[in-house]
Amino acid sequence: MKKSVRVIVPATSANCGPGFDVLGAACNLYNEFTYELTERGFELEVTGEGSGRLHASGKNLAFLAFFRLWNELTDRRYTGLKVTMHNRIPLSRGLGSSSTAIVAGLMAANYLTGSTLTRQQLVDYATEIEGHPDNVAPALLGGFTVSYMAHGKAASLRFVPKKPLSFIAAVPAEPLSTARARQAIPETVSHKDAVFNAGRSALLVSALLTGEYKFLPDALEDRLHQPYRMPLINGTQAVFKAAKNAGAYGAIISGAGSTLMAYAAADADSEAIGRAMQQAFEKAGQQAVYHVLKLDEEGARVIDN
Secondary structure, three states: OOOEEEEEEEEEEEOOOOOOOOEEEEEEEEEEEEEEEEOEEEEEEEEEOOOOOOOOOOOOHHHHHHHHHHHHHOOOOOEEEEEEEEEOOOOOOOOOHHHHHHHHHHHHHHHHOOOOOOHHHHHHHHHHHHOOOOOHHHHHHOOEEEEEEEOOEEEEEEEOOOOOEEEEEEEEOOOOOHHHHHHOOOOOOOHHHHHHHHHHHHHHHHHHHHOOHHHHHHHOOOOOOHHHHHHHOOOHHHHHHHHHHOOOOEEEEOOOOOOEEEEEEOOOOHHHHHHHHHHHHHHOOOOEEEEEEOEOOOOOEEEOO
16 A cells, blocks of 8 residues: 555636636645655645645544544544645635645545545535535536535536637735635525526626637626625725726636636736735735636546655
């Protein structure tokens, strides 16, 4: 039995505007994890994002996810595990950093026990830990995903847009916890807003699959979560406007925030869009950085050590 493995997991952007808790996309910004079975104890080494903040414990998602699967798939009990992380994805910014840890743990445990589970099965385990599949599904499957629950299990349909897109992620210095972002959303919405979002979600998927990107400015609109979360991210309206003025189709709150992500044509001046979004954040009193990203089509992958 192999005793070590390296796993690379992409960042993800959930909701994609109107697809609240349903749509997600994987992006080419990555966290890397190395898992090594040891004789005893937990050990964690972290470089990059989260260095000095993350600690080895059974509550750490990278360890929790690994042992959730390891203890189910094997009778061989190793009492020790060393995890080495190199994190490029910022924490608590709506880019799926916690999902990368869950996915990495499951991928590593599955590999070290013989790779008996499919990606779709891993999506269900990851959903059990995360609570919803909109981030873990694209992290595992790559591309865009439409996720849902059926008969108590998570399922996801993966697809790749007909034409490439550029994603510009403007990441403010101020984080936003998922719990706080969810508390801002009302328990009920009007029938009118529900119909609005159903139409926009269908339009978004249709536009991506057909390449009719002229519909994206309308398709990225949302009434279920973004209007309630905008006040939690200072400068959101100005950043959205700046992105469109600089040539983007539109912009959305990535996941629960605080990252704002613009969608643009592959040949758009993505750097100019990123600078415009960054400057809009700064005018609103927030320092920010931006990343020009592409769709990751492969999802999490194991590199055999």
